[in-house]
Amino acid sequence: MAKVKLDTSRCKGCFLCVKVCPKGVFVPSKELGEKGFEMVCMDESKECVGCGSCFKMCPDYCIEIEE
Amino acid sequence: MEFKIPHDIDMTQQASWCPGCGHGIICHAIAQAAEELGVSDRIVTVDDVACGQFAQYALKYNSIMGAHGRVVATAAGVKRARPDALVISHPGDGSAYSIGIESTLYCALRNENILTIVVNNSVFGMTGGQMSPTSLVGMKTATSPFGRDPKKNGTPVDITKLLAGTEMAYLARCAVNTPANVEKTKNAIKKALTKQMNGEGFCLVEVLSPCPTNWGMTPEQACEYVKTTQSVAFPLGEYIDREGEAK
Numbered sequence: 001m002a003k004v005k006l007d008t009s010r011c012k013g014c015f016l017c018v019k020v021c022p023k024g025v026f027v028p029s030k031e032l033g034e035k036g037f038e039m040v041c042m043d044e045s046k047e048c049v050g051c052g053s054c055f056k057m058c059p060d061y062c063i064e065i066e067e
Numbered sequence: 068m069e070f071k072i073p074h075d076i077d078m079t080q081q082a083s084w085c086p087g088c089g090h091g092i093i094c095h096a097i098a099q100a101a102e103e104l105g106v107s108d109r110i111v112t113v114d115d116v117a118c119g120q121f122a123q124y125a126l127k128y129n130s131i132m133g134a135h136g137r138v139v140a141t142a143a144g145v146k147r148a149r150p151d152a153l154v155i156s157h158p159g160d161g162s163a164y165s166i167g168i169e170s171t172l173y174c175a176l177r178n179e180n181i182l183t184i185v186v187n188n189s190v191f192g193m194t195g196g197q198m199s200p201t202s203l204v205g206m207k208t209a210t211s212p213f214g215r216d217p218k219k220n221g222t223p224v225d226i227t228k229l230l231a232g233t234e235m236a237y238l239a240r241c242a243v244n245t246p247a248n249v250e251k252t253k254n255a256i257k258k259a260l261t262k263q264m265n266g267e268g269f270c271l272v273e274v275l276s277p278c279p280t281n282w283g284m285t286p287e288q289a290c291e292y293v294k295t296t297q298s299v300a301f302p303l304g305e306y307i308d309r310e311g312e313a314k
Contacts, residue, residue, distance in 0.1 A: 015287065
């Protein structure tokens with residue numbers, strides 16, 4: 001199982017990660033972040049397979065994936 | 068597999084692009100391509116006056132801000148002054164294909180040894196979503212509220228047709244609406260940078276990029292629009308690839 005490092009301080013709430021994740025790891029948090037946008041958060045019950053789709057699509061460089 | 072943010076991305080500050088903007092994804096692809104080729108320290112970017120200018124807050128490269136539309140010509144000058152540098156000009160479609168079409172066209176005709184990455188979002192993004200040369204027929208923008216009418220406004224500019232007769236080294240059209248397309252964009256940029264290192268000549272990579280704010284869509288809808296409408300009018304692919312033909 002891969003480990004996702006999510007930096008929500010940069011998140012602008014575009015939710016492209018929610019759209020592209022094949023496992024549904026990301027969900028909208030319904031909470032506003034420092035910038036006033038709704039942030040994304042992680043559904044801990046879902047397992048990341050490390051495909052890197054979210055990493056490639058995040059326009060604000062919030063996501064890194066570790067082994 | 069590990070996925071780390073490239074060192075060339077400046078994480079100490081953040082560009083003020085709108086949520087879901089394709090510019091951030093394109094800068095990521097540029098940084099990844101440069102890092103994979105190991106040429107980060109040789110890159111000089113020439114940024115345009117428009118949304119693309121915020122690339123200087125996203126990337127750590129030395130950058131110059133060109134006059135609107137003249138970034139391609141400015142980049143050609145930088146390359147002539149510093150032939151060892153890998154020069155990337157980074158205009159939008161409104162800049163490269165309207166006010167700067169003469170710069171783009173003549174750099175292609177002179178086969179200047181630079182890479183131009185045109186971010187095509189079919190509108191003038193920063194000024195409020197006005198109709199640009201690549202706005203699609205029927206597309207509603209701030210200055211075409213009833214849709215672009217080809218009888219009144221002309222037909223959209225397809226750069227692959229305009230530059231088809233030139234001797235340029237590489238011409239490709241990519242998109243950043245899906246992870247697979249982002250990967251293809253990165254590979255196209257890598258190929259173009261390699262051609263520049265080999266002195267093959269002018270490379271232009273057009274990237275279809277979502278603009279959720281000015282299209283009046285959510286980021287998800289905008290990515291879908293790129294797939295169902297924009298990339299149908301402007302098909303993706305490699306149009307010119309003169310492999311190994313140094314000028």
